[in-house]
Amino acid sequence: METVETTVLEQTSTFPRQKSKKKSIKLSFSMVGIGLAGMVLLGTMCAPLLTHYNPNTNDLTQVLKAPSAVHWFGTDHLGRDLFTRVLYGGQKSLLIAVLVQLMSVIIGTMLGLLSGYFGGKTDKVIMAVTNIMFSFPGLLFAIAIMAALGPSVFNLILALGFVSWPEICRLVRSQTLSLKEREFVEGGHALGASVGRILFRYILPNCYGNIAVLMTLGMATTILAESSLSFLGLGVQPPDPSWGSMVNQGKDYMFFAPWYLFTPGAVMFVTILGINLLGDVLRDYFDPKMKSSK
DSSP states (O other): OHHHHHHHHHHHHHHHHHHHHHHHHHHHHHHHHHHHHHHHHHHHHTHHHHOOSOTTOOOGGGTTOOSOSSSTTOBOTTOOBHHHHHHHHHHHHHHHHHHHHHHHHHHHHHHHHHHHHHOHHHHHHHHHHHHHHHHSOHHHHHHHHHHHHOSOHHHHHHHHHHHHSHHHHHHHHHHHHHHTTSHHHHHHHHTTOOHHHIIIIIIGGGGHHHHHHHHHHHHHHHHHHHHHHHHTTSSSOTTSOOHHHHHHHHGGGTTTOHHHHHHHHHHHHHHHHHHHHHHHHHHHHHOHHHHHTO
């Protein structure tokens, strides 16, 4: 009997240690990914300090040179320094991602607040539009918009922002439905607070955490979507650099100049991975249920 009890106690005591070890490994992996993505972000912001090359200047004496001390990532088919073009292409990708997410957060948050707070016909109309948006593949919808508007950075931001808001709208709506019945909101009504004050001072601040998580994860999706559209020639236009267009150009030289294809692809992969890991960490931080279940 004592042996059985001892065994059960030993097994029970190992569970917290295993749980803590898994959590530590996951956190370490997340920190590495976030650190790499942070290095890419810092590099794009400090591009003029890290390289003296012009990203759009051709040098036909340096065509398809392998990575070296002179050209860290090698050169492309026009002799342009790939390290420089990756950094400046990252500037555009990250700027587009931020602007698209700001646009989607503004639209989605406003519609979600109105839908959840007022309910009734307002809720039905907004949810009907949201469901219609969800019925279309986002990237294909963006391609259709870009085909109609024409390729440019401004149109790219409009197209991606227009297809990115429904998820945030649903999240804010669900939280608004829950929060509007809480005591502090009822107290605001009792004190005569206006609808705007109730929405933006009582309800919205309680949504910030989940909105931040979705916005972070959405940035990774937007970078991938922007690169896909640029790969198809509907995004950032040559000669301006973009990770997607660089991958598109590099695929023609992948067998005898593989660095042309893999360097922008690897940087894009590391950036998206790091942003997703950051979103995972933020989700664990803002969601107590996720903390307690791990």
